[in-house]
Amino acid sequence: MARLSKPSFLPDPFLLCLIATVAGASFAPVRGAAISWVGAATDFAIALLFFLHGAKLSRAAVLAGAGNWRLHLYVLASTYMLFPAIGLSLVALLRGYGDGLLLTGLLYLSLLPSTVQSSIAFTAIAGGNVAAAVCSASLSNIVGIILTPLLVGLFMAVDGGGSGFSWHSVQAIALQLLVPFLAGHLLRPWIGAFIDRHKKLLMPVDRGSILLVVYTAFSAAVVGGIWSQVGIADLLLLLLLSLLMLIIVMGAILGLARLVGLPRADMIVLLFCGSKKSLVSGVPMAGALFPAAQVGVIILPLMIFHQIQLFLCAALAGRFARGGATLQRPALPRTGAEIEDAAQRRGLTIAEPCMAGVSANLALLDRHADTLFAAGKA
Amino acid sequence: MKQAVEIAAAVRSGKTSAMAVLEQCLAGLAAEGGRLVAVTRILADRARSEAAAVDAAIAAGHEAGPLAGVPYGVKDLFDVRGLPTTAGSSLYADAPPAQSDAEAICRLRAAGAVLVATLNMDEFAYGFATINARHGTTRNPHAPDRLAGGSSGGSAAVVAAGLLPFSLGSDTNGSIRVPASLTGIYGIKPSHGALPMGGVFPFADSFDDIGPFAVSVADMRSIWDVLAERQAAQDDPIRIARLGGRFRDNVDPDQIAAMDAIAPDAPLIELPDIARARSAAFLITAAEGGRLHREALTRDAMAFDPATRDRLIAGALLPDALYDAAQAFRAEYRQRIADIMADYDVLLAPATPCPAPLIADPQILIDGALSPARADLGIHSQPISFTGLPSLSVPLRRPGRLPLGLQLIGREGGEATLFRFAALLEDKGLTGITWPAGAYQGDA
Numbered sequence: 001m002a003r004l005s006k007p008s009f010l011p012d013p014f015l016l017c018l019i020a021t022v023a024g025a026s027f028a029p030v031r032g033a034a035i036s037w038v039g040a041a042t043d044f045a046i047a048l049l050f051f052l053h054g055a056k057l058s059r060a061a062v063l064a065g066a067g068n069w070r071l072h073l074y075v076l077a078s079t080y081m082l083f084p085a086i087g088l089s090l091v092a093l094l095r096g097y098g099d100g101l102l103l104t105g106l107l108y109l110s111l112l113p114s115t116v117q118s119s120i121a122f123t124a125i126a127g128g129n130v131a132a133a134v135c136s137a138s139l140s141n142i143v144g145i146i147l148t149p150l151l152v153g154l155f156m157a158v159d160g161g162g163s164g165f166s167w168h169s170v171q172a173i174a175l176q177l178l179v180p181f182l183a184g185h186l187l188r189p190w191i192g193a194f195i196d197r198h199k200k201l202l203m204p205v206d207r208g209s210i211l212l213v214v215y216t217a218f219s220a221a222v223v224g225g226i227w228s229q230v231g232i233a234d235l236l237l238l239l240l241l242s243l244l245m246l247i248i249v250m251g252a253i254l255g256l257a258r259l260v261g262l263p264r265a266d267m268i269v270l271l272f273c274g275s276k277k278s279l280v281s282g283v284p285m286a287g288a289l290f291p292a293a294q295v296g297v298i299i300l301p302l303m304i305f306h307q308i309q310l311f312l313c314a315a316l317a318g319r320f321a322r323g324g325a326t327l328q329r330p331a332l333p334r335t336g337a338e339i340e341d342a343a344q345r346r347g348l349t350i351a352e353p354c355m356a357g358v359s360a361n362l363a364l365l366d367r368h369a370d371t372l373f374a375a376g377k378a
Numbered sequence: 379m380k381q382a383v384e385i386a387a388a389v390r391s392g393k394t395s396a397m398a399v400l401e402q403c404l405a406g407l408a409a410e411g412g413r414l415v416a417v418t419r420i421l422a423d424r425a426r427s428e429a430a431a432v433d434a435a436i437a438a439g440h441e442a443g444p445l446a447g448v449p450y451g452v453k454d455l456f457d458v459r460g461l462p463t464t465a466g467s468s469l470y471a472d473a474p475p476a477q478s479d480a481e482a483i484c485r486l487r488a489a490g491a492v493l494v495a496t497l498n499m500d501e502f503a504y505g506f507a508t509i510n511a512r513h514g515t516t517r518n519p520h521a522p523d524r525l526a527g528g529s530s531g532g533s534a535a536v537v538a539a540g541l542l543p544f545s546l547g548s549d550t551n552g553s554i555r556v557p558a559s560l561t562g563i564y565g566i567k568p569s570h571g572a573l574p575m576g577g578v579f580p581f582a583d584s585f586d587d588i589g590p591f592a593v594s595v596a597d598m599r600s601i602w603d604v605l606a607e608r609q610a611a612q613d614d615p616i617r618i619a620r621l622g623g624r625f626r627d628n629v630d631p632d633q634i635a636a637m638d639a640i641a642p643d644a645p646l647i648e649l650p651d652i653a654r655a656r657s658a659a660f661l662i663t664a665a666e667g668g669r670l671h672r673e674a675l676t677r678d679a680m681a682f683d684p685a686t687r688d689r690l691i692a693g694a695l696l697p698d699a700l701y702d703a704a705q706a707f708r709a710e711y712r713q714r715i716a717d718i719m720a721d722y723d724v725l726l727a728p729a730t731p732c733p734a735p736l737i738a739d740p741q742i743l744i745d746g747a748l749s750p751a752r753a754d755l756g757i758h759s760q761p762i763s764f765t766g767l768p769s770l771s772v773p774l775r776r777p778g779r780l781p782l783g784l785q786l787i788g789r790e791g792g793e794a795t796l797f798r799f800a801a802l803l804e805d806k807g808l809t810g811i812t813w814p815a816g817a818y819q820g821d822a
Contacts, residue, residue: 120713130709196720196789197614265706330697342695347676350691354679357688358695364753365664365692368657369700372707 015307021211025218025296026227035219039292042216045209046284047180050145052206053280054184055195057138068132071266074256075114075136078274080147082252083110086245088155094241099234101294104156105301106241108286111151112302113144115276122313126320128268136273144281145181149173152289173288206280213283214299221296230297235304242305246312249275268320272313279306329373332366334359382448382543382597386490389447390436396429396447400492403449406541406818407495413522414539415514416532418454419461419496425449428492435490443490444600451495452546453533455503456480456588457577458496465579466499466529468512469674469681480577482546482588482605489604494542498532501683503548503581504667504690505529506556506755507740511683515737518561520781520814524734527557527755530591534561537591538781538811540818544592544601548578550585551663552729552759555785558591558771559729560755562781563811564598564800565591567759569790570766573605582666584708585659585763593811595801598770602793614723616799621727621787623648628731628744628757630782636774637726637784640808644726649718652761655711658704659764665701668693685752708764715765716790723795725787728758729771733780762787770796772809781812 030038087110091103116137123133188195218226253274257267282302286295333342339358343350350358380388388394404422411417435442452458455465457476464470478484483493498516500508508516508531516531518524519539526535530547534557537545547554549567558565566589573588580586590605592598618641626634649655668675671682672694679687719725731754735742740751762769767790771783788796803809 124710124713127706127710129706130713132709193614263702265702265709330699330703332697332700333695339695343691346672346694348672348679348691348694349676351679353684354688354691357684358691361664361689361692362695365661365696368660371653371657372661372704374654 017207017211018214018303021214022218025215026222029219029222030216031219031223038212038216038219042213042287043176045212046176046287049206049209049280049284050177051180051184052195053141054181054186055188055191057142057185057188058192058196063135068129068135068266071129071132071262071269072136072139074253074260074262074270075140075273076143078249078253078270079114079140079276080111080143080151082249082274083245083277084151084155086110086248090241090245098237099230099297101297102230102234102238102301104294105298106238107155108152108298109277109282109302109305110245111148111155112277112282112285113148114140114273115278115280116141118310118313119273119276122272122317123269125317126268126272127265128272128320129263129265132266133269133273136269137276140273141278141281142181144278145173145178148281148285149289173285176288177284210280210283213287214303217283217287217292217295217299219296220292221294224293224296226296230300235300238301238304239308242301242308243312245305246275246309250312250316272317275313276309277302277305279303329369332362332369334362334366380543381594382445382450382592383594383600385448385543386444386446386600389432389490390442392436394447396432396436396442396490396492397426399447400425400429400449400494403494403542407536410539410541410818411495411536414517414519414526414532414535414541416498416516416526416535416539416541417451417495418464418466418498418513418532421458421461421493421495424458424460425492425494428487432490432492443488443604445486445604446490447492448490448544449492449494449542450486450544450546451497451533451536451542452480452483452493453499453503453530453548454496455499455548455579456483456496456546457579458483458493461496463577463579465503466501466510466512467682467686469678471512476577478577481574483577485574485604485607486546486601491604495536497530497536497545497547499547500529500531500553500752501686502579502667502671502690503529503550503553504686505752506552507752508532508535508557509685509740509752511685517737518734518780519817520562521734523738524736524780525560525740525751527560527730527734528752529553529557530565531557534558534563534565534591537561537593538563538814538817540813544590544597546588546590548581548586548588549759549763550581550587551659551763552756554589554591555729555759555769555771555783556755558773559783560734560781562773562783562814563591563593564595564770564772565589566598566602566770566793566796567763567768568606568793569768569788570763572768572791572793580670582663582670584662584666584705595797595804598800599797602797606793616723616795617721618644618724618726618799619647619722620644621649621725622646624652624761625649625727625758629728630732632774632776633728633782633784636808637728640784640803641726647718647722647725649761650714651711654707655761655764656757658707658711659760661696661700661704662708664689664693665696665704666693668696712765715767719767719789723789723792724799725785727762727785727787729783729785730755730759731757733782758785766790768793768796770800772800772803773811775807775810775812777812784809
């Protein structure tokens with residue numbers, strides 16, 4: 001029987017590839033004349049990556065969940081307001097205690113869009129509103145292509161923490177990311193069917209592009225002396241800060257969901273879409289936004305955060321799924337008195353000739369409710 | 379009556395006129411329509427005006443449209459300007475007239491088609507039988523003592539009888555595919571939301587769609603292009619699977635044999651949680667239908683068709699938490715099905731569990747027990763509606779026997795592939811319409 005398989009993140013094969021790539025760049029960084037060739041290949045890979053993102057985006061799927069605008073606003077607020085506020089606060093608190101560029105990386109990750117694939121997968125596993133998750137996560141990603149560079153410009157240029165950021169790179173990002181994205185999406189009527197049909201085949205292109213960017217970034221960072229600059233203590237600090245950031249965001253989301261009375265299915269969407277940061281968007285964007293020698297250090301916090309979020313969300317999604325399976329099955333009115341009572345609460349009066357038919361139909365619906373709630377058995 | 383594409387070609391080329399086609403069609407409806415209990419209103423004046431406009435356009439050398447002069451009818455739940463939209467109910471017989479045509483009718487008129495009649499249905503589209511308290515029970519043209527299926531039974535019956543070349547119906551849980559199967563014609567439920575719902579009386583928003591009935595794949599594709607306002611494009615090689623599990627229980631052996639003959643090497647796959655999907659669809663439909671009609675039920679419950687009324691009241695009494703749970707399951711389920719569909723273009727499944735039941739004894743066998751046809755003829759179509767995927771009901775070619783259909787289920791937005799595959803089956807003689815004895819033979 002075909003089923004959606006639960007993603008296994010222990011260990012995440014892609015994480016192993018990332019570590020291998022970082023190790024490869026550490027021992028054999030690209031140097032000399034090869035830099036321009038690899039740089040050109042990286043630019044091409046980034047453009048291809050965003051072209052494919054544009055081509056993969058199904059407007060129909062996004063529109064299917066578009067009606068829940070309040071939920072989408074919450075997700076966007078979490079991604080682009082709550083996260084940056086936490087990022088800025090942490091950087092302000094830790095200035096002088098940690099590596100400046102690593103803190104810049106921490107702030108950078110807080111400005112990134114949400115993930116698409118894993119947000120949707122976790123929402124599905126947890127029994128959340130998948131249609132809304134598709135819309136929310138896609139929206140966050142599209143908005144991020146424009147908003148993240150602007151936020152980087154706003155907070156990092158002002159912050160002036162040695163990020164090397166320049167407004168010129170916002171224009172570069174439009175050319176390198178937005179144009180291929182729009183081109184891919186506009187070509188979707190012609191290539192969309194092919195892309196949808198070959199999603200599995202295209203995944204290596206997707207991931208290969210990221211690995212190439214990471215390799216290029218770390219090569220430049222290694223040549224610039226990253227491993228004399230960043231030590232184990234820095235990595236452990238990043239680990240702790242990532243965890244702290246996630247816990248604060250998730251706690252705030254759960255509090256908000258309770259405060260505004262979000263249904264469980266929507267709360268799950270907010271939790272998983274609102275607490276993610278996209279490695280897929282963040283790595284290429286960093287390549288376009290920051291000087292080559294700094295990209296490796298700046299994306300290091302993102303790579304660590306990425307893995308932490310996968311571990312934590314996988315555990316939470318499993319917990320929600322188990323909780324959902326044991327949800328109480330709502331009882332249907334079956335006796336005459338129960339039917340009268342339920343009808344009265346809805347302003348209906350059950351005339352005598354209707355009672356037998358209504359009762360028989362409720363019995364049928366009760367059997368269907370039994371079947372629906374045979375969760376885990378079916 | 380000829381195929382829609384043939385009529386349009388003849389009208390456009392001047393071999394005949396839209397008015398001549400219409401008059402022959404009106405004569406056929408007058409002579410044969412009554413015995414089928416399929417037609418609720420003949421729109422002769424409006425139709426003559428539309429036909430005259432088509433002929434005038436052609437005379438002036440203007441483009442008359444791909445469906446020039448093709449007569450058609452609509453299920454009684456489409457807005458028709460100047461008429462009350464009754465949705466098959468006495469309750470709305472005196473409703474204020476619609477101010478404008480439904481969007482689908484506007485598109486067909488712009489393509490030159492001529493609206494001739496409104497057609498019978500189960501009250502508020504709640505049923506698979508077209509047993510209507512106000513208009514009567516629609517008869518199957520292949521066997522007048524049998525049901526035509528529903529809820530778009532009138533729309534299917536007039537096409538199967540040769541009285542109209544095509545018609546429009548609506549499908550919430552199988553209301554196009556069930557009557558298409560039982561009357562032996564083509565009928566499509568599109569990808570959810572793919573065709574315009576403006577001016578269509580709703581039933582359950584989560585699953586409501588409209589779609590055409592036709593006698594050939596060529597007609598179906600031509601009507602689709604007009605309604606969807608886009609060309610059904612060509613596609614890559616077609617990857618097929620046969621649906622197993624619950625879809626091979628409660629079926630006619632001929633349907634199994636046909637699926638195996640069509641794609642002997644195609645994998646036999648099982649969709650997960652089919653029973654839960656159908657139950658969730660049942661609950662959502664009941665809850666949304668009950669919610670939609672709650673105000674009218676409060677006002678005048680006894681004006682409803684008794685069978686529909688009791689179902690709607692029961693739906694209105696469902697706890698909100700149960701509806702929410704069914705919708706949450708649907709959201710997750712659609713994602714699971716989308717993952718499965720990444721590997722296939724067409725899934726084969728039966729359209730109905732059996733041929734048309736007798737009107738005198740409207741029951742069918744489900745899992746060895748007798749069950750009301752009105753509720754359970756959609757056992758194989760309802761879970762597909764739940765997924766939102768498009769599904770084309772194609773008639774098996776079986777002259778001399780009661781009609782039966784198969785569902786060709788496609789990927790979201792994959793209607794073009796369904797039409798292409800259906801055309802292949804039609805060319806091979808595996809599927810296609812068989813006219814009933816006594817079908818209207820007018821030479822339009």
